[in-house]
Amino acid sequence: EIVLTQSPGTLSLSPGERATLSCRASQSVSSSYLAWYQQKRGQAPRLLIFGASSRATGIPDRFSGSGSGTDFTLTISRLEPEDSAVYYCQQYGNSPRYSFGQGTKLEIK
Amino acid sequence: EVQLVETGGGLIQPGGSLRLSCAASGFSVSSNYLSWVRQAPGTGLEWVSVIYSGGSAYYADSVRGRFTISRDDSKNTLYLQMNSLRADDAAVYYCARVPSTNPGYFDSWGQGTLVTVSS
Numbered sequence: 001e002i003v004l005t006q007s008p009g010t011l012s013l014s015p016g017e018r019a020t021l022s023c024r025a026s027q028s029v030s031s032s033y034l035a036w037y038q039q040k041r042g043q044a045p046r047l048l049i050f051g052a053s054s055r056a057t058g059i060p061d062r063f064s065g066s067g068s069g070t071d072f073t074l075t076i077s078r079l080e081p082e083d084s085a086v087y088y089c090q091q092y093g094n095s096p097r098y099s100f101g102q103g104t105k106l107e108i109k
Numbered sequence: 110e111v112q113l114v115e116t117g118g119g120l121i122q123p124g125g126s127l128r129l130s131c132a133a134s135g136f137s138v139s140s141n142y143l144s145w146v147r148q149a150p151g152t153g154l155e156w157v158s159v160i161y162s163g164g165s166a167y168y169a170d171s172v173r174g175r176f177t178i179s180r181d182d183s184k185n186t187l188y189l190q191m192n193s194l195r196a197d198d199a200a201v202y203y204c205a206r207v208p209s210t211n212p213g214y215f216d217s218w219g220q221g222t223l224v225t226v227s228s
Binding site: 101 | 144146153154155156159167169203211212213214215216217218219220221
């Protein structure tokens with residue numbers, strides 16, 4: 001089973017700054033099968049990025065994904081107050097089996 | 110517009126059974142992969158089960174043998190039959206659509222239904 005570890009656990013930044021969120025896999029993950037989600041308090045998760053770097057429909061270009069193998073990154077440029085949320089990475093593997101990282105909480109000061 | 114609406118959650122005693130439903134609109138459940146993902150209070154997301162358009166079903170180790178995923182194409186609805194419920198099954202259960210063109214992610218989510226397991 002592939003384990004995803006996200007860092008940092010919590011990130012506190014100001015509006016206009018850039019956020020860099022990391023997702024590290026215990027084994028190599030196909031880039032086609034790495035996704036990122038945003039979950040605001042009391043809401044369902046929302047797909048941000050799929051295929052490691054493709055933005056989902058309606059997602060602003062401030063959100064970008066990159067990486068390959070075991071190291072993936074979600075970057076949010078020009079932070080806005082509404083970006084305050086928990087962000088999860090997720091991978092899909094054989095069996096089939098899906099797994100999520102434990103999440104990174106992003107606080108906007 | 111794609112929409113998923115879960116129902117059926119509630120308070121159930123340990124060892125009991127519950128069936129969750131997820132009514133889909135804006136697309137056909139028979140042509141897509143559909144999944145259940147849960148989130149225990151204050152914790153992260155955990156994948157539970159997926160059913161492919163062809164009917165094949167797969168489960169997380171934590172629920173295999175106790176939970177059954179199914180769908181009714183005529184009602185355009187997904188189900189999750191949960192038996193032998195345990196305290197650690199308590200969570201918000203979300204249904205989510207998996208694009209058939211890429212099984213690797215969940216592109217639409219319902220609002221979730223809360224399952225509480227307690228005596």
